[in-house]
Amino acid sequence: MKQKKICMLGAFAVGKTSLVARYVQGRYSEKYLTTVGVKIDRKDVTVDGETTRLVIWDIQGEDDEQAIKPSYIDSAHACLLVVDGTRPETLAVARRLKSWAEAHLGEIPMVMLLNKSDLTSDWRLRDEDLQGPNRPGCRVIQSSAKTGDGVDDAFAVLVEKLVEAR
Amino acid sequence: MTPDGTQQKPRKRGAKSPAKGTSDLDLLRQILVGTNHLEVREVRDRVIDPERRAKDVGEVLARAIVIRSKEDGQLAAAMRPTIEATLSDSVRRNPQAIVDVIFPIIGPAIRKAISQSMASMVGSINRTVESAFTFRGLKWRIQAWRTGKSYGEIALSHNLVYRVEQMFLIHRKSGLLIQQLTNTGEDAEEPEVVSAMLTAIRDFVHDSFDVEEGSGLDTFRVGDLNLLIEQGSGAILAAVVRGIPPPQLRPKLVEAVETIHADYQVPLAGFEGDPSEFAGVEAVLEECLLEQRKEKKERTVSSFLFWTLVFGGIIALISWWVVATTRAAERRDSWNAYLEALRDEPGIVVTWASDSDGALHARGLRDPMAREPITLLEGIELPENEIALTFDPYHASHEPFVLERITKALRPLPTITLTLEDGTLRVAGRAPHRWIEAARRTAPIAVGVETLDLSAVVGDGRLDAIIDLRKAVEAAVWMAPAEADFDAKAAELLGSMKALTSGSEDAGLLARLRVVYAGDGTDTLARRLFDYLKRRGQPVTGAFPASEDAAAEPASIRVVCELRPVPAGGDSDK
Numbered sequence: 001m002k003q004k005k006i007c008m009l010g011a012f013a014v015g016k017t018s019l020v021a022r023y024v025q026g027r028y029s030e031k032y033l034t035t036v037g038v039k040i041d042r043k044d045v046t047v048d049g050e051t052t053r054l055v056i057w058d059i060q061g062e063d064d065e066q067a068i069k070p071s072y073i074d075s076a077h078a079c080l081l082v083v084d085g086t087r088p089e090t091l092a093v094a095r096r097l098k099s100w101a102e103a104h105l106g107e108i109p110m111v112m113l114l115n116k117s118d119l120t121s122d123w124r125l126r127d128e129d130l131q132g133p134n135r136p137g138c139r140v141i142q143s144s145a146k147t148g149d150g151v152d153d154a155f156a157v158l159v160e161k162l163v164e165a166r
Numbered sequence: 167m168t169p170d171g172t173q174q175k176p177r178k179r180g181a182k183s184p185a186k187g188t189s190d191l192d193l194l195r196q197i198l199v200g201t202n203h204l205e206v207r208e209v210r211d212r213v214i215d216p217e218r219r220a221k222d223v224g225e226v227l228a229r230a231i232v233i234r235s236k237e238d239g240q241l242a243a244a245m246r247p248t249i250e251a252t253l254s255d256s257v258r259r260n261p262q263a264i265v266d267v268i269f270p271i272i273g274p275a276i277r278k279a280i281s282q283s284m285a286s287m288v289g290s291i292n293r294t295v296e297s298a299f300t301f302r303g304l305k306w307r308i309q310a311w312r313t314g315k316s317y318g319e320i321a322l323s324h325n326l327v328y329r330v331e332q333m334f335l336i337h338r339k340s341g342l343l344i345q346q347l348t349n350t351g352e353d354a355e356e357p358e359v360v361s362a363m364l365t366a367i368r369d370f371v372h373d374s375f376d377v378e379e380g381s382g383l384d385t386f387r388v389g390d391l392n393l394l395i396e397q398g399s400g401a402i403l404a405a406v407v408r409g410i411p412p413p414q415l416r417p418k419l420v421e422a423v424e425t426i427h428a429d430y431q432v433p434l435a436g437f438e439g440d441p442s443e444f445a446g447v448e449a450v451l452e453e454c455l456l457e458q459r460k461e462k463k464e465r466t467v468s469s470f471l472f473w474t475l476v477f478g479g480i481i482a483l484i485s486w487w488v489v490a491t492t493r494a495a496e497r498r499d500s501w502n503a504y505l506e507a508l509r510d511e512p513g514i515v516v517t518w519a520s521d522s523d524g525a526l527h528a529r530g531l532r533d534p535m536a537r538e539p540i541t542l543l544e545g546i547e548l549p550e551n552e553i554a555l556t557f558d559p560y561h562a563s564h565e566p567f568v569l570e571r572i573t574k575a576l577r578p579l580p581t582i583t584l585t586l587e588d589g590t591l592r593v594a595g596r597a598p599h600r601w602i603e604a605a606r607r608t609a610p611i612a613v614g615v616e617t618l619d620l621s622a623v624v625g626d627g628r629l630d631a632i633i634d635l636r637k638a639v640e641a642a643v644w645m646a647p648a649e650a651d652f653d654a655k656a657a658e659l660l661g662s663m664k665a666l667t668s669g670s671e672d673a674g675l676l677a678r679l680r681v682v683y684a685g686d687g688t689d690t691l692a693r694r695l696f697d698y699l700k701r702r703g704q705p706v707t708g709a710f711p712a713s714e715d716a717a718a719e720p721a722s723i724r725v726v727c728e729l730r731p732v733p734a735g736g737d738s739d740k
């Protein structure tokens with residue numbers, strides 16, 4: 001079976017671990033346990049009759065990309081960039097992480113998630129943060145690890161791109 | 167030898183040139199640059215002439231291969247597709263050659279594989295049964311239940327000094343699992359996660375403690391599990407060992423990593439998550455699955471029980487085998503009897519027969535006039551559906567077959583008799599002149615006829631006329647004739663028929679005409695023709711059947727003529 005390495009990148013506490021838990025186990029917890037180093041999960045997806053095993057690297061949240069060990073993202077086939085919609089500064093972190101990852105990996109499929117979309121009253125990202133000159137240069141999807149909104153979609157988009165790239 | 171050769175030749179030429187009076191230009195060149203330009207020309211010739219270039223390369227080819235193979239595995243990698251393609255092509259075209267080559271080794275290989283798996287099976291049954299029935303076994307069972315581990319694990323921990331339980335081959339950069347192997351009979355849990363985690367931990371340790379490049383975490387321990395890691399440039403090999411790893415394990419891992427890097431250099435470099443490119447790597451990992459058991463101290467009572475079971479099993483197996491082989495022998499006898507019958511049958515030649523693996527199959531040749539091969543099964547105890555027969559048509563040279571074929575081809579009148587004996591076709595009786603001509607032409611080229619004897623045949627012109635009439639009558643196919651034409655056409659046909667009837671009577675033959683109708687019976691014109699002929703006293707027989715496929719075809723009516731000898735003493739039929 002083919003395997004693909006997917007990395008979760010983003011500032012701390014944006015919900016990377018929660019998103020993976022939602023996608024892989026279908027579970028969600030309010031409790032915040034920060035990730036140290038990296039945590040790995042896997043999930044099989046079938047597209048057009050062919051099953052691919054996703055090996056998901058949930059990397060510890062880091063505001064400074066220099067602090068991340070490059071070996072964690074080595075040879076990754078795709079990346080999910082996670083932003084916390086209630087904290088606009090995490091968008092800037094995601095942008096930096098994106099160009100850092102691209103410098104290491106070249107052009108690979110990436111999707112940006114604006115997470116915690118269930119927290120509408122605290123939502124502080126404005127549309128213009130992502131438009132015009134601020135366009136992030138990849139697909140952007142709103143998501144919530146709590147309700148599950150957009151989570152499967154985001155991974156599906158990545159898998160589709162991976163299958164296409166083959 | 168090459169440098170010598172290149173220098174010698176031009177010198178020789180240079181020495182000869184004045185005597186032969188070579189061109190002045192050459193001489194001038196020689197004075198100016200010595201013999202150098204000739205050397206240059208020589209070298210140029212070597213490079214330009216493909217024949218010489220090939221010869222030069224040929225001289226160093228073997229050495230070049232040796233040198234390059236020593237350096238790295240690229241040569242093998244480059245040649246592999248070609249060799250594989252050649253091999254598969256060769257197998258397709260001429261499988262026999264390959265069969266001949268591997269035949270001597272295939273038997274021993276199968277024997278070895280069987281005896282090995284038998285040995286390991288007996289061994290594992292032995293151990294499990296042994297401990298399952300003892301007090302010790304009971305104790306372990308309780309221990310397993312208390313600790314929540316599997317019984318096998320507990321039993322092993324008491325039985326083993328060490329055992330390599332799992333091997334992971336991991337792509338170094340991505341941490342993706344290439345291959346994984348367990349020795350415990352159970353599948354490992356989430357090996358992909360383990361392998362990725364292992365690489366992550368390794369990288370973490372490596373980066374955190376700032377050790378020099380190439381070194382890093384190579385052993386770690388969790389309870390009584392030890393993890394040995396061996397790293398190559400493209401892949402990491404990890405061995406999970408229960409108990410204390412033996413000293414010989416590390417060199418084994420080193421060797422395995424080297425082998426893998428040499429054999430799979432290309433797939434390693436371009437690994438994109440598809441482990442299928444690493445076919446055969448399991449065998450390399452398997453080499454590392456070492457284990458050692460503790461010496462057995464006590465012989466348990468239960469081994470008696472075990473051996474009783476084993477012997478019981480063996481006896482059952484033997485009796486089953488005896489019954490099976492007897493049945494197979496009976497079947498083979500029937501098959502041979504059937505083959506014998508086939509071989510005895512004229513017009514059937516068996517060229518190949520096989521009963522391997524119980525599949526009965528025969529191939530050969532069969533004259534279309536010979537009996538159906540399957541009908542020869544009569545009296546032989548073999549179910550028809552278990553036999554596969556493939557017969558290609560051929561022309562048998564048995565005289566009855568030859569005669570039948572010739573008779574079909576020559577279509578002799580009943581006034582003629584044909585006999586065939588020792589290759590001589592004898593024709594006797596009265597025959598149309600034209601027929602005799604045809605026989606003279608056709609018979610000698612028929613297979614099985616060597617000479618044609620026409621001494622006993624008499625030409626009869628009346629018979630020629632009859633044959634013409636027969637042709638005319640038979641050629642008249644009536645495809646729904648138009649109403650207006652009917653009378654004229656019917657009269658014409660009637661005339662030919664009458665002439666045929668009377669003409670054949672004169673010639674001592676009886677013409678029997680039959681009107682054959684094809685159609686659904688609603689075609690009144692055909693009906694009319696039939697009645698018309700009958701009313702005019704034609705000896706016609708015929709019917710209007712609604713034949714099976716009648717409706718599909720347009721209605722037609724035609725006349726078939728059969729010529730018979732006049733019966734010796736009675737009148738003809740109605």
Ligand SMILES: Nc1nc2c(ncn2[C@@H]2O[C@H](COP(=O)(O)OP(=O)(O)OP(=O)(O)O)[C@@H](O)[C@H]2O)c(=O)[nH]1
Nearest residue numbers: 013014015016017018030032034035061116144145
């Ligand atoms: N309301 C809401 N809370 C979320 C959502 N996703 C994550 N959280 C919460 O945010 C907190 C951090 O989530 P994690 O998934 O641990 O964040 P992380 O990105 O893995 O954090 P680090 O591992 O420290 O980098 C937890 O308390 C989660 O319950 C979401 O979609 N909606």
Ligand SMILES: [Mg+2]
Nearest residue numbers: 016017034035
């Ligand atoms: Mg986390």
